[in-house]
Amino acid sequence: MQLIECPWCGPREEVEFHYGGQAHVPYPDAPAEVSDEEWAHYVFFRDNTKGRFAERWCHSAGCRRWFNAVRDTTTYRFERVQRLDDPEPHATEPARARRSTAS
Amino acid sequence: MAELLGTHPLEAWSTALERLPDTVGITVEPFVAMAVVRLGAVGAAASEALGADLPTMPNTWAQHGTGRAVWLGPDEWLLSSTTETPEELEGRIRAAVLPLGGSATDVSAQRIGLRLTGARLRDVLAKGCSIDLHPRVFGRGSSAQTLLGQAGVVLLALSGAGDDFVVLVRSSFAGYLADWLLDAALEFTPTHDS
Ligand SMILES: [Zn+2]
Numbered sequence: 001m002q003l004i005e006c007p008w009c010g011p012r013e014e015v016e017f018h019y020g021g022q023a024h025v026p027y028p029d030a031p032a033e034v035s036d037e038e039w040a041h042y043v044f045f046r047d048n049t050k051g052r053f054a055e056r057w058c059h060s061a062g063c064r065r066w067f068n069a070v071r072d073t074t075t076y077r078f079e080r081v082q083r084l085d086d087p088e089p090h091a092t093e094p095a096r097a098r099r100s101t102a103s
Numbered sequence: 104m105a106e107l108l109g110t111h112p113l114e115a116w117s118t119a120l121e122r123l124p125d126t127v128g129i130t131v132e133p134f135v136a137m138a139v140v141r142l143g144a145v146g147a148a149a150s151e152a153l154g155a156d157l158p159t160m161p162n163t164w165a166q167h168g169t170g171r172a173v174w175l176g177p178d179e180w181l182l183s184s185t186t187e188t189p190e191e192l193e194g195r196i197r198a199a200v201l202p203l204g205g206s207a208t209d210v211s212a213q214r215i216g217l218r219l220t221g222a223r224l225r226d227v228l229a230k231g232c233s234i235d236l237h238p239r240v241f242g243r244g245s246s247a248q249t250l251l252g253q254a255g256v257v258l259l260a261l262s263g264a265g266d267d268f269v270v271l272v273r274s275s276f277a278g279y280l281a282d283w284l285l286d287a288a289l290e291f292t293p294t295h296d297s
Contacts, residue, residue: 001233008161008177013233016250061255062248063176
């Protein structure tokens with residue numbers, strides 16, 4: 001079984017973790033002004049990257065903390081994990097800002 | 104109102120546990136008061152209010168008065184006491200951490216403890232837990248919240264020789280875990296007289 005490194009607890013079996021989807025999805029700056037379509041993009045639309053992908057994971061059977069990880073979606077190899085309070089810059093650029101269907 | 108039964112969740116397993124050899128000893132720990140503490144700022148003020156330091160290293164536990172303080176997360180601990188009632192423990196801890204912005208919740212009924220002792224115990228645990236429990240890595244004072252079989256447990260190392268552990272398991276999973284442990288210990292258990 002693959003071991004995933006929790007930034008707090010260290011390497012643990014992957015069944016102890018829950019997947020939390022894409023990381024760094026920006027909350028709308030002016031939530032009152034976005035259209036339904038833009039909300040739908042914020043809530044439901046995610047990148048489907050082949051290769052390095054910034055994700056959120058939760059060590060749900062252990063310390064129950066959320067953390068960020070960069071994982072290669074083709075090899076399933078974790079490149080790095082990062083605590084949410086880590087002062088270092090995020091491992092990858094934030095997800096593309098709200099995509100506009102107008103463009 | 105239904106009558107409350109004063110039985111331990113593992114009462115029905117006591118005979119099977121007693122039959123185990125000393126190399127894979129499993130005994131039910133006595134009931135103790137337990138409380139979960141949430142506290143963001145650990146430091147001198149918290150230590151003074153509680154009368155002891157909270158362990159800040161992940162995967163560790165420390166003696167705390169008559170009981171233990173187990174690291175559960177960067178702002179979360181499990182405190183136990185063998186001399187206080189659940190109400191006394193919760194009240195004392197709450198009074199200590201409330202001024203610091205923390206909270207305390209009685210969780211005495213949540214988990215029960217099993218004491219695992221013996222030279223082959225690590226072999227038993229290894230069947231359902233990928234954590235390296237060798238005393239070089241998991242010595243006295245180590246702890247882990249993890250899965251043992253399919254059950255979420257808190258595992259504490261009591262000895263530096265790797266032959267003495269406490270496993271805390273939620274009461275509703277205790278029967279499952281006892282069955283799992285008895286099954287895992289089967290190869291170290293004499294099944295017939297020879
Ligand atoms: Zn963890």
